[in-house]
Amino acid sequence: MNISKSFADFLETLLGATLGQDLFIGNAPSSNKVQDSIWWMVATGGSRITDAVTGESVKEYSIEVYRRARDYKTVYNDLQSLEVTLNCTECVELEGFDTIDIRASVLSIDNDLDDEDRKVGLLQSTIDVYEDCIDVS
Amino acid sequence: MARIKGPYDLDWGNNTLADVSEIDVNWDQDSEEYATVQHNRFEVDGGILVRITITLLKSDIPALAAVLPQYYVANGEELSTGETVDSSLGAIDVVPNCDDEIRHNLDITSCGNPGQTMRLVNARTRINGVDNPDKLRTVMVEFIGEAEGGVGVVQWFMQGSIS
Numbered sequence: 001m002n003i004s005k006s007f008a009d010f011l012e013t014l015l016g017a018t019l020g021q022d023l024f025i026g027n028a029p030s031s032n033k034v035q036d037s038i039w040w041m042v043a044t045g046g047s048r049i050t051d052a053v054t055g056e057s058v059k060e061y062s063i064e065v066y067r068r069a070r071d072y073k074t075v076y077n078d079l080q081s082l083e084v085t086l087n088c089t090e091c092v093e094l095e096g097f098d099t100i101d102i103r104a105s106v107l108s109i110d111n112d113l114d115d116e117d118r119k120v121g122l123l124q125s126t127i128d129v130y131e132d133c134i135d136v137s
Numbered sequence: 138m139a140r141i142k143g144p145y146d147l148d149w150g151n152n153t154l155a156d157v158s159e160i161d162v163n164w165d166q167d168s169e170e171y172a173t174v175q176h177n178r179f180e181v182d183g184g185i186l187v188r189i190t191i192t193l194l195k196s197d198i199p200a201l202a203a204v205l206p207q208y209y210v211a212n213g214e215e216l217s218t219g220e221t222v223d224s225s226l227g228a229i230d231v232v233p234n235c236d237d238e239i240r241h242n243l244d245i246t247s248c249g250n251p252g253q254t255m256r257l258v259n260a261r262t263r264i265n266g267v268d269n270p271d272k273l274r275t276v277m278v279e280f281i282g283e284a285e286g287g288v289g290v291v292q293w294f295m296q297g298s299i300s
Contacts, residue, residue, distance in 0.1 A: 054145060
């Protein structure tokens with residue numbers, strides 16, 4: 001289980017979306033293959049922010065969640081709702097990860113470069129997870 | 138000559154202590170200074186007290202029970218406040234008492250094969266503090282070395298080299 005798949009599964013539950021239909025990992029499929037109203041996410045990171053002397057670590061991942069729709073209001077409301085949920089949900093556990101913290105902030109909404117009648121918004125989420133490192137020596 | 142590096146394995150009694158974010162060694166040695174009428178000064182060393190404080194990143198009941206067995210209350214037993222513990226994990230009840238303290242050697246072994254072990258001889262434990270920052274509670278536990286007279290307080294040796 002990687003962080004992208006784990007977070008995508010979590011978003012499926014939060015958003016009522018379906019991975020592969022209106023929620024995607026990595027990028028948005030081309031317009032002639034999917035509907036206008038979709039979500040997609042891109043994960044980066046894995047930086048160690050706390051190191052235990054016994055080898056474990058707290059790692060930080062950054063996940064960008066994009067929302068696309070025909071109207072500005074839908075994009076704005078959906079992202080704001082997701083931001084409140086991520087920042088206020090307690091004791092979240094992502095499958096396969098010992099989750100310490102999830103926090104999020106929403107950036108501005110812009111026109112979709114592929115279609116001026118569509119809007120795209122971005123939410124940046126930071127996830128801290130505790131990891132037991134495997135001894136590879 | 139070689140550098141001694143982590144990550145480290147910590148062992149106390151039959152338990153391996155994981156998720157330790159910090160190890161803080163406090164070394165205190167008594168000494169007495171003397172001066173002679175010949176204007177010489179010298180220092181005589183006395184007893185050594187070594188305390189090692191570790192910070193536990195995981196502080197659930199099993200983790201605390203491994204380092205504070207003197208305070209562990211098993212499932213079905215009674216707390217000092219009268220309640221009965223109803224959890225397979227047990228509970229921790231910090232009650233100052235006069236019972237015999239539990240002592241083991243605390244071994245801190247560096248990475249490598251073999252690693253180098255630093256041993257705090259005959260150490261007992263006590264809580265040094267609890268920290269509740271943003272999201273992760275940490276517990277500081279102090280190991281106090283109390284070796285018998287004539288016995289080393291701290292030892293260094295290669296892992297597996299003594300028997």
